[in-house]
Amino acid sequence: MDFPTLRSRLLAWYDDARRDLPWRTPRGQAPDPYRVWLSEVMLQQTRVETVRPYYARWLERFPTVDALAAAPLDDVLKAWEGLGYYSRARNFHRAVQEVASRHGGRVPGEPDAFRALPGVGRYTAGAVMSIAFGREEPVVDGNVRRVFARWTDDPAPAEDALWPMAAALVPGERPGDVNQAVMELGATVCTPRSPRCGECPVRGLCAAYAAGTQNERPAPKKARPLPHEDTAVPVIHRGGEVLLVRRPVRARLGGMWGFPQAIRHPGESASAAAERAAAEGLDLAVRAGAPVASVDHTFTHVRATYHAVRCTVVWGEPRAVRYDEVAWVPWERIGGYALPVAQKRIAALAALHPTGPHPLA
DNA sequence: GAAGCGTGGCC
C-alpha cells in the first residue's frame, strides 16, 4: 500500500471536511488531555450524537482531573446514567484518582504509563497519546478496521495486520490528525452501509472500490441468538418509601441502583419469584400484591422481561445479602439515584400506581 | 480467544 499518498490525501481531506465536535480544539490550540481522554472513553461503542449532551454536562460537573477525583462514585455514575457500559465510568473514575494521587494531577504523556490505567486499552492509549500529546502512536477502532478492510479488499483483516498498517500511516507531522482522519473517513464517508465512494479522497487507492466489493467489506460477523431472562422485580413499599438496592460492581450494571430482582424458575409465578427475590437477596419476608407492569429490555447479549410486582414487608429489615447497599427512598427522591434505563422505566410505571400499602396486605 | 458488558438509531 502507498502509505505516504494515503497519509497526505487523508490529511488534506480532513482539514476541509472534519466535523466541528466539542472535544476538538481549533487548529494550533493545545488540547486538554483530560477532555480528550473523557471523549475517547464516552465514544467507546457509542455514537457521537449520543455522547454530545453527556460530554457537556460532565464537564460542567467535573471540569478537571481534581474535580472528578474528589467526587463520590455515586455522583459519577449518576452523570453516566443512560450512557451504558457503566464499567467505563467506574474505571475512568479510578484512573483519574490514580492520576491525581500518583501523577500530580497531570495525565501521563508516556504511552506505557497511560496504558497501565484502568479502562485504558490499546485503542484509547493510542488515541489520547496521539491527539493530546502528539505522540506517533497508532489506533485501530471499528472505523479503521472497516477502512482498511476496504482498502485491502480483505473480508476479515486480522488484528496482527491492522495494527502495523495503522502504525505505518502515523509517523510524521500531526499524528493525532492522521488517526482522526481515518476514523472521520470511516464515520462520514466509508460508512458501514451505503459508503459514499464518490466523495472519498482515497478511492483511487482502494482495492474494494476497484473490485466493486465495498458493500461486502468487511464481512458481517454472525451473531449468537439472545437468551431470554424472565425476571421478577419486587417493588417493596413501606410507608411512603420504596426499597432500592445497589448492584455489586462485578455484576451486570455494577454499581448502579435499581429494584431487587430474581430470574423466574420454570413454572414459578411472578409473585412467588418476587417474594423469593426479597428472601434470598435481602433476607426480607414480603407479601406480593398487585402486578405493576411488565417491561421488556434488550441488553447486548440477553433479552430480559421484568415483571414488576408491588410488595409489602411482612417481617424483618432488609440486609444487603446479594447487593452492595440497600436504601429506603421516598418516590420523589428516586431521581437522585443512578438507575439504568430499564429500572427507570419500572420506577416510572410503579410511581403511577397508588403508593400506600396494598389494601389486602 | 471468546464471552460479557448498555443503549439508541437505523432500515
Next chain:
DNA sequence: TGGCCAAGCTT
C-alpha cells in the same frame, strides 16, 4: 419488529 451496529476493555 428485529437484527445490526457504534471512536473497546476486561477477564
